[in-house]
Amino acid sequence: MKVRDVALVAGKELRETLRDRRTLTVMVLFPLVVYPLVSLLMAQVMASHTARGEARRSRVAVVGPASITEGVRARLAADAKAFAPDALTGDARADAAGDRAAVESGAVDAVVEVSPGAHGGTRVRVLWDEARDESRQAHDRLGGTLGGVLAPGCGPLFALEDVSVAPRARVGGYVLSKLLPLIVVVMIMLGAFYPAIDITAGERERGTLETILSAPVSRFDLMTGKVIAVATLSTVTGLLNMTSMSLTMIQGIRLVGATAPVAIPWTRAASMLIVVVPAAFLFASVMVAIGAMARSFKEAQTLLTPVYFLCFTPSLIAGLGDWDLAGAAAVVPGVNVTLLARDLILGTATLGRTLVVVASTLACGALALTLAARLYDSERLLAADDGTVGLGAWVRRLLGVGEARAAAPSVALRATPGQALALFGVAFVLMVGVFVPLQKWRLGPGLAISQWVGLLGLVVIYARGTGRPLAEVLRVRRVPARAVLGALLVGASAWIVVGVLAQWLVPAPRELEESMRRFVVPGDGSRGLVLSLALIALTPAICEEALFRGAILRGLAGGLPRVTAAVITGLLFGLFHLDLWRLMPTALLGIALSLIALETDSILPSMLAHFTNNACLVILGYLGRDRSVDDLGRPAQLGLFGVGLVVVLLGAACLRGTGRKARDL
Amino acid sequence: MGAMPENEHGVTAQHLTKAFGAALAVDDLSFTVARGEIYGLLGPNGAGKTTTLRMLAAILTPTSGSAALAGVDVAREPQAARRQLGFLTGSTGLYARLTGRELLRYFGRLHHMPEATIAERTALLAGVLDLDGFLAKRCEALSTGQRQRLSVARAVLHDPAVLILDEPTVGLDVLASRFLRDFVRAERDRGKAVIFSTHYLAEAELLCDRIGLLHRGRMLAEDTPAGLRARAGGASSLEEAFLRLVAGLTATAAPEVKA
Numbered sequence: 074m075k076v077r078d079v080a081l082v083a084g085k086e087l088r089e090t091l092r093d094r095r096t097l098t099v100m101v102l103f104p105l106v107v108y109p110l111v112s113l114l115m116a117q118v119m120a121s122h123t124a125r126g127e128a129r130r131s132r133v134a135v136v137g138p139a140s141i142t143e144g145v146r147a148r149l150a151a152d153a154k155a156f157a158p159d160a161l162t163g164d165a166r167a168d169a170a171g172d173r174a175a176v177e178s179g180a181v182d183a184v185v186e187v188s189p190g191a192h193g194g195t196r197v198r199v200l201w202d203e204a205r206d207e208s209r210q211a212h213d214r215l216g217g218t219l220g221g222v223l224a225p226g227c228g229p230l231f232a233l234e235d236v237s238v239a240p241r242a243r244v245g246g247y248v249l250s251k252l253l254p255l256i257v258v259v260m261i262m263l264g265a266f267y268p269a270i271d272i273t274a275g276e277r278e279r280g281t282l283e284t285i286l287s288a289p290v291s292r293f294d295l296m297t298g299k300v301i302a303v304a305t306l307s308t309v310t311g312l313l314n315m316t317s318m319s320l321t322m323i324q325g326i327r328l329v330g331a332t333a334p335v336a337i338p339w340t341r342a343a344s345m346l347i348v349v350v351p352a353a354f355l356f357a358s359v360m361v362a363i364g365a366m367a368r369s370f371k372e373a374q375t376l377l378t379p380v381y382f383l384c385f386t387p388s389l390i391a392g393l394g395d396w397d398l399a400g401a402a403a404v405v406p407g408v409n410v411t412l413l414a415r416d417l418i419l420g421t422a423t424l425g426r427t428l429v430v431v432a433s434t435l436a437c438g439a440l441a442l443t444l445a446a447r448l449y450d451s452e453r454l455l456a457a458d459d460g461t462v463g464l465g466a467w468v469r470r471l472l473g474v475g476e477a478r479a480a481a482p483s484v485a486l487r488a489t490p491g492q493a494l495a496l497f498g499v500a501f502v503l504m505v506g507v508f509v510p511l512q513k514w515r516l517g518p519g520l521a522i523s524q525w526v527g528l529l530g531l532v533v534i535y536a537r538g539t540g541r542p543l544a545e546v547l548r549v550r551r552v553p554a555r556a557v558l559g560a561l562l563v564g565a566s567a568w569i570v571v572g573v574l575a576q577w578l579v580p581a582p583r584e585l586e587e588s589m590r591r592f593v594v595p596g597d598g599s600r601g602l603v604l605s606l607a608l609i610a611l612t613p614a615i616c617e618e619a620l621f622r623g624a625i626l627r628g629l630a631g632g633l634p635r636v637t638a639a640v641i642t643g644l645l646f647g648l649f650h651l652d653l654w655r656l657m658p659t660a661l662l663g664i665a666l667s668l669i670a671l672e673t674d675s676i677l678p679s680m681l682a683h684f685t686n687n688a689c690l691v692i693l694g695y696l697g698r699d700r701s702v703d704d705l706g707r708p709a710q711l712g713l714f715g716v717g718l719v720v721v722l723l724g725a726a727c728l729r730g731t732g733r734k735a736r737d738l
Numbered sequence: 739m740g741a742m743p744e745n746e747h748g749v750t751a752q753h754l755t756k757a758f759g760a761a762l763a764v765d766d767l768s769f770t771v772a773r774g775e776i777y778g779l780l781g782p783n784g785a786g787k788t789t790t791l792r793m794l795a796a797i798l799t800p801t802s803g804s805a806a807l808a809g810v811d812v813a814r815e816p817q818a819a820r821r822q823l824g825f826l827t828g829s830t831g832l833y834a835r836l837t838g839r840e841l842l843r844y845f846g847r848l849h850h851m852p853e854a855t856i857a858e859r860t861a862l863l864a865g866v867l868d869l870d871g872f873l874a875k876r877c878e879a880l881s882t883g884q885r886q887r888l889s890v891a892r893a894v895l896h897d898p899a900v901l902i903l904d905e906p907t908v909g910l911d912v913l914a915s916r917f918l919r920d921f922v923r924a925e926r927d928r929g930k931a932v933i934f935s936t937h938y939l940a941e942a943e944l945l946c947d948r949i950g951l952l953h954r955g956r957m958l959a960e961d962t963p964a965g966l967r968a969r970a971g972g973a974s975s976l977e978e979a980f981l982r983l984v985a986g987l988t989a990t991a992a993p994e995v996k997a
Contacts, residue, residue, distance in 0.1 A: 078848065085836070085844050091833040092876075280831030284892070286794045287825035288848045289817045571747065 074297065074576065075225045078290045082298025087305060090268050099267055100306060102258070104313040109321045116324070130157040131211035134175060137187035141195055145187055155214045182211035185219075241336040245416050249319060249342065254414035255392030257315050257345065258352060258407070264310025265356045268303045273364030273449070274373035276577060288585045296361065296446040300438075304350075304357035315342065328445065344417045347427060351434040352410040356384060365449040366490075387411070398426055401578040401657070404433040438546050442632045447634060447673055487503075488539070488546070493628025496535055497645050500620060503527055516592070517600065520608055524616035532733075538727035547623035550675035556731040560678035562724030564685025567665055568736060569717030571728045573710050581654035593694040602695045609691050614684035621646050621663065622670040630671065637666035660685065665721075674732030740975045748773045748900050748931020749794065753803035756789050756955075763789040765955040766803070771931045771948075773899070778889070778942040779935040781952030787935050788827070790952070791902050794933070795825045808899040808931075820923055822894035827904035834878035838869060838888050841877060849896040856895070863891040868920065882909045890921065901925060908987060919945050939976040951980060959983055962975065 085613035090096050133156055135142045135148060149156045172184040183201040199215055201206035239247070276282050285295065319337050363380050367373035386408035396402055398412040409430040416422035508523035536546040575581070593609060594600075600608070621642055628639035646667075647660025670679040705713070749771040756764040764786040771777040781787050787960065792798040794805050796816035805812045808822040833841055839860065846856035864870045867887045872880055880888065886906065894901065907915040922945065926932050938943050942949060943963045951958040951966070959966060963976055970979035970986075 081844070081847050085833075088840075089833055089835045279834060280829050281833055282829075283792075283797065283825075283827060284830040286797045287820060287830065288845060289820040289850075290848050291817060333805065482790070556952075 074293070075294055078294040079298045079301065082290065082295055083301040083305070085721075086272055086299055090271060090306060093267075093271060093733065095201065096267050096271065096306065100264055100310045103315065104310065104317040108317055109324075112321045113324065116696065126206065126210055129207065129210075131155060131156045131182045131207065131214055133185060133211055133215065134172075134181045135185045135187065136172065137185075138189070141187045141189070145185060145197075145219070149215075152214075152218055155218065166422045172200050178210065179205070179207075182208045183215060242338045245323060245336045246338040246341055246420065248322065249337070250415045250418040252322065253315065253318055253342075253418060254345075254348075254390075254411045255388055256318055257311050257414060258388045258392075258411050259385060260314040261307045261311040261353050262356050262360075262381060263347065264307035264314075265303050265353065265360045266381060268306045269357060269360035269364045270367075270370060270373040270377060272299045272303060273361055274367040274370050277368060278370050292449055293443075293446040296442060296449055299360050300354070300442050300445065303361055304353045306725050307357055308349055308353040311353060312346070315345060315349070320428050322721045338418065338420070341418050341420055344422075345414050347431065348410050348414045348417065351431050351438065355406060355410075355434050355438040355441070358438040358445060359384065362441045362445035365445050376714070384544060391415075397420075398430070400580075403429045406434060406437045410434055444637060447637075459712035488541075488624075488628040488631040490629045490632040491627040492535075492539070493631075494622055496531065496620070496628065497649075500528065500531055501649060503531070504651065509651070517604075517608060521612060524612045528616040528620045532624050535624050542560070546627065547619055547676045548627060548670070548674065549677060552673050552675045552678055553731050555727050556673045556675075556678050557681065559724045559727030559729075559731070560673075560682040561685055561725060562720050563665060563669065564682035565689060566717045566720035566724065567662060567682070568686050568689055569713050570721055571661050573714040573717070574661070575655075575658040576710070579654060579657050585654055590694060593691055604693070605691050605695070606688055610684050610687035613687060617646075617685055618666070618670075618676055618680045621649075622666055623676050626667050626670055635671050636668075639664055639671060642667040669728055672730070672732055673726050678728065678731075747771065747806075748808060749777070749933060750806045751790070751794065751803070752805070754793055754800050754805060755802045756786075756793060756798060757801045762955050764793070767952075767955070767957055768803075769950050769957065769960060770935055771900075773931045774926055774929050775947050776926050776932040776934055776945055778946030778949040779933055779952060780937075780939060780942055780949055780976075781958075782937075783993045784954075785952040786902065786955040787952055788956070789955075791825075791827060791933070791935065794902060795823060796820055818930070821896070822899045824890055824896070824898040824901045825836055826893040826902065826906055828908055830889060832880075832885060832888060832892070832894075834964060835876060838873040838880070838891075841888070842873075842891060845892050846895055849882075851896055859895050859897065860891075862896065867891050883911070883914045886910055886914070886918070890918065894925065895978050899930065901930050901932045902935075903932065905937065906934075907936070907938070907941065928938040939980060949976070951983060953984060 084290070086202055130153075135145050135149070172186060175181050179202075182205075183199055186198040186200065188196045188198075197219060199212060201212040206478055269737040276285070319342055323337055359380065360377060363376050367376050384407055386404060388411040390396075391402070391408040391411040392415075396408075396412060398409065402412060403409050403426060413422060413427060413430045504523075508519070508527055511523055512519035521655045532546065533543060536543045539546070593605065626638060626642045626644060629641055635643070643660045643662075643664030643666075646663030647656045647658075650656070650659045652659075666683055669682055670676055673679075747770045749769075751770070752768050754764055754767040755762065767786070767790060769777070779787055779790065789798060794807065794812065796812045796819055799813065807819045810819040810822055812819040816979075833844075836844065842860050842863075843856055852857070855909045860873075864873060867890060869884075869887060869891060872884050872888075877888065878886065886909070890906065893903075901922075907918055910918065917942070922932060922934065926947075934942065934946055937958070946963060948960070948962055949966055950960040959969060961969060966976060966983075967973045967979045970982040973979035973982055
């Protein structure tokens, strides 16, 4: 890496991007002008609304025996600011239904029904309309006023006074910690969004890609320079937002009328800088990597928007949940920076944790940067007319109508990452919208239908749409005996390795393990071993493999480096299972299965490995030996992990090089 | 810069082949360009010109075969090879939000030229290419002709030994085209090896010392303009010669296809 070239590229990109109005708007105008304006406006509206409500007197009817109502009326009339006296006398009631109607129609804000209660007390019933501001207010006021009514001659039973011991700055920190981390992380992402597209896809669209590619600068230096420029811009966006947000939120709280002034813990807020810079680098790298894949501004936006939300989701989960920054949470990108930001504001962050978060974030960023450099080098960017077909033509072809068919009835479409992602999107929507409800309705039949009809059907339609035989889409090829052995070994041991690893990094709650167990072995004995094997081992081994290791993996591998394609397939596979706790184990398994399919250049070994893996779990379940990993001691866990790993590696050695030499055609 | 041993060729392409999937864009292409020579690389759309030029600039990696610029192997030392190269094609745009001067300085620095040399060359080229009036303007504000002249300056700023010019006169008026051809001739006379690619066969005939005719990724014929015309049975123009040569190829190839 030549630092000089990197600095040169970064400087030029920064200069050029800063001359773009769009970027400047997002970066400066929003945090400095729009947010404070909008939030102050909202605070003022709320404050004036509150003030107007407070100025208005509630109209309350008191009904019941005159002996009691008089006392209550007098009590309310004493609070002349809160209650309008004219309504107090206006007793329009005929019966209980009349009271209700009076409140519903808005004739009065509330009706207080009083009647003699037990032990000489009084029963009070307040009728109010929860969906009307005026009525809500009347309800609140009545609670305050009537709650203080005492029986003659009695003192209060409890005198309640609440005292907050938190210093003002800590209250400020607490308030900020609820929202600021999330907002800052999101703003860093937003700050990276446009520059990342502009610097990659924009470069291609404006026709300067070839100019820079013909200059004597290495791809990696070029990409590093670009990422640094984007990261700088997004850091500035993050910082501006952080400052502006802190001030606005505190101002807003003051305006709405908090009881005591709230102070901003400035030093702690500033310590969030530790998070901002690595996070900016990470998001910049990821977005530049994605942008580098796109061939136009529009395509980059299309690709980046889901990624933006994908990046945003962990931060949202972290921001809303009451999570500890420990274990896996410290290394999950997005989650860790959000949690660390929160801890920094609260002043509870430790040095060790901070280092882990910063280091893992930088490492992920470096990984994305390397990927970006490789993708930017891709010849796809320059060879636009290499047989890739737009979505419209693809759909026409799928439906068998229109010019696409007339023009090239026999030419098959090449598998591309775009197709793979679209396919996953469809499968995911089906999963959420159809398969999950189906399985809730009847687990067994639901599972069978979603897998055989849903997933496999989807692959069949996809193959037909792209004009390729199913066997070719899936890559059903005979493999040597060595590959079969390898797949068996990996299948028989991967679940151990992944299971122990999951227990160490993201231990699932007990209840979840229990429900998983009931899923495998129904408590009522309604499903025998053979049926369970067919449903839980054989079915996904064929259907899920066909979709993920067949169509999706081959599509991704059509435009991405092999390992990248395997990792993405694995992650999508993990996501598909819609389970936060099983995300990591299923993703790891998915990556392993993808690597098997690629290495052997056939789907059969990955099907076999998937079957073996699930079958082991089912059989253990039926033998009653599926103890929770947690119940085993550390030494037993380590032993299992070691043995499992050795077998996995043995399997990998058997699989190595069993695909034919010419891998890509 | 730009110095190279007397006996070295400016450009050497040996058995260059590039496949995109199953399609062969360039098929076993070999040619050389001497220093002080303008070599015309001609052919219809899809003949493989752009792919060939991109392989020479180390932008695309050949499926097989090799290329060298001023004796530097393109595959082995892509950065060093690019330093010997001035590359101008229809798709080498300019950074719209930089001014002409900033743009030249950026590329000068990427070529690791000393600041003084960048200033010197910029001043010189501003005179020759008539850039003075608009060097302070942003590229987005320039006319097509101004942009093209600035692009030429960008390509030759580091005084490279090899110049690749792909369709440099597209969109230029007669006067500007003439001006550009004169500039290319002057560069040749300074000892540069120039590859000039164009659709305008008449322009190639005017300018090129030697011409290679590409057709479907292969070298159809290679000779001086006069030689090519003679080869095609005394064609009156290069266009005529090209049409006859292609027709001859399809006539001989047809029986093979049927068999």
